[in-house]
Structure formats: C-alpha cells, structure tokens
Amino acid sequence: MTDAAGVFIKICGLRTGHDVDVAVAAGADAVGFVFAPGSPRTVDSATAHELAARVPDGVLTVGVFRGQTVAEVRRFTEESGVRGVQLHGEEGPEDFAALRAEGRTLLRATAEHVKRCGEYGEDLLLLDAPDPGSGKPWNWGAADFTAPEGRWLLAGGLNPGNVRAALAATGAWGVDVSSGVERERGVKSPELIRAFIEAARAR
Secondary structure, eight states: OOOGGGOEEEEOOOOSHHHHHHHHHHTOSEEEEEOSTTOTTBOOHHHHHHHHTTSOTTSEEEEEESSOOHHHHHHHHHHHTOSEEEEOSSOOHHHHHHHOOTTOEEEEEESSOOSBTTTTSOSEEEEOOSSTTSOOOOSTTOTTOOOOBSSEEEOSSOOTTTHHHHHHHHOOSEEEESGGGEEETTEEOHHHHHHHHHHHTOO
16 A cells, blocks of 8 residues: 555646646646547647646646547647646557657556556556546446556546545555546536545545
8 A cells, every 4th residue: 555645646637727726735746637629628738838837847747638649649748838648548559659758757547457557658557437537436446456566546436535445445556536626527626626635645
C-alpha cells in the first residue's frame, strides 16, 4: 500500500482558472485538460494554454485525448503547452514512441487488465472505467483484481467518500478524478476537490 501522504493525485477535466487554482492549492500533483471531442469538459488549446500557465512547475499539466491522430495530439500539446499527454483509445506502442519528447510525460489510460506500467512506453498507467468521465466505477473491487506493477493510477467512479477505501483495496500508486468532484456534469466543485485530496491523503 502506498503511504497516504505520498499518493499521486490528478484532478482532471478542469475548465476554469479558479478550479485550477483550487486544485493546485489543495495539493494536486497533476491537473488534466480534456481535448477529446464530445465531453462536457472539453477545452480548446487556447483555453488550456491560459490554464496551464497558472500551474507551477512542480505540478504536471496533462492533455487528455481519445481516438485522435498523433498529428492532432502533437498540435494540441504544442499549442497548449501542457507537459503531459494522456492517450485513451486504441493507440499502440508506436503512437507513444511518436509522441515521446524531452520533458514530456506520457500516460496510458485503459479499462483492460494490464500487468505493468510501461508496456507501451508510457510513464504512468491509468486504469479507468470503460466509459471514462461517466462517474461509473471500474471494477477495482473484484476478488480477482491484480494490481499492475509500477506507477499506476486508479480512476473511474472515485469520489471523496470512497477514494480512501479504493486505495486500501488496490494499493494504487495514485488516483485520478473528474466527475467525482463535480456539482453537476462538467462543473467542478471547489469543496469536493479539496475534500477528495484530503480524503486520499488521510492516514
């Protein structure tokens, strides 16, 4: 089990400067901006650039993509200035290799069982629900669950009320949340962001 104080926490789907400031002040290790089309949390590269500029160097800024081409991912990443790229789709090792750049952190998100982080060349692995951003939990409580090796984040249906139990059950290196800290779909709650980070780090 990861020590509570050392849990890596990513707050995803941020769209306003206030929400970014709240997440950073509360102790988030990473903040995510959704570029994937069709989400109520999607932002354009100009907005993401403004938001990422508010984030101190010690906090990772991540662009979240789903089913987009390498060229599109690269363009959004460069225009926004985010330092991390999260791919959530059918991308293979060749796509991660194509996006590898000095100073860039690559995250692979999947709903499938994975033995270890790094199989596709990613720096961080994220185990998500089959319908990401829906708030529906990934089946991390299954009796046959086997945690991947390495640095991996648990996502899918987490909220301030269950994140501590989820960490205890899985031994995850970190956690990722989006809908679980919203007061309505696509609208973050500063109070829930703070409560989630506090709960995840509670001893």
